[in-house]
Amino acid sequence: MRFTLNGNPADVAAHPMARLLDVLREECGLTGTKEGCGEGECGACTVLVDGEAVCSCLIPLAHVEGAEVTTIEGLGAAHPLQRAFMDEVGAQCGICTPGMIMAAVTLGTRPSLATIRTRLAGNLCRCTGYEAIYRAIRRP
């Protein structure tokens, strides 16, 4: 199965119905993407497919053939959102953080608080109470 992974061509020999989440973590060694609920409720496994946020636990590998997949590793440590999450301490246990950042990337620069609340409704955090996360997203 061929697709573009973080800007580079990828060719993975895995079952077409394998979850994108498992392929990323186990075939591609990209363990930044986390499994939370495994049923599309928590958003921890959020990655971008052709620029749109999706839950990688609900994506069959066959659905990314020829697509562009971006994971947290693809943003790089220097990305302003990564820096803002560290500066604002927008993470505690850290499981939701890669998904939060990948969802936030799709919101453009300086989104309103209302936009953040609506668009990140599919990303759950059980530690922070969200305030530090919202501060981090509004900062860059």
Add this chain to the structure above:
Amino acid sequence: MRTAVSTLRLLEPRNLAEALRMLRDEPEAVPLAGATDLYVALNAGGPGPRQFVNLWRLAPLRRITMPGDALSIGALATYTALIRSRLVQRRIPMLARAAQEVGGMQIQNRGTLGGNIANASPAGDTLPVLAVAEAMVVLRSAGDERRVPFGSFYTGYRRSARRPDELITAVEIPPIEGIQWFRKVGTRAAQSVSKVVMAAVRAPRPRVAVGSVAPTVLRLYHTEAALAAGRSIEEATQALESEIHPIDDPRSTATYRRMVATNLLRRFWSDTARG
């Protein structure tokens, strides 16, 4: 994933005709669109379909067009596509509204209108909208095409008029006169399954449909008749109470659902009152 992936088989049609032949020749095969329901079941494990027909690449099924008077929404149109579509916003804004309350944006980006219909959950958020819109469900099979009125599409809990060899290819929405109204009540605005979900149209002959209070989505014909006859809202809510059959389940109780459903009817009526 608790289901062993090696037990699964994915058929890959190159076009709609091929997909329809696969559904005819492989009676066990289930259509797979955005996967937002089917993968939840696969992740959970247990019994269920093991063979699937991949629809995701059948681009013609994504189209939202106005070939005549009716708006035609391809079955593969995602919730995000419904929210963004000018045609949907203009012709059936209550559908765009319902789409905004399905899951989070990750689900909206992949879940499809056809999938919501085919999944046949009594809690499906778009289903009361399609009921009051008096939509037609377009079903294609290898040899045939037929249209089923949405009002007779569901035949029981999670059962529909769709045969296993048929595919929902589109939904047709006739022009809707009147003020459209939609409200979903759940534990939170996004990412929750509804306790009660209602869509309605305020017109000389009002239309009201409600989800999560019976084995299928319900069109409330007696309630509508009471409203159309100019009876009091109290009489209309009594009609509603006689039409719904809510149950206790992990999301809510029958008593609470009755209260919310009658409150929603009152809210619909006051929200859409003019002059």
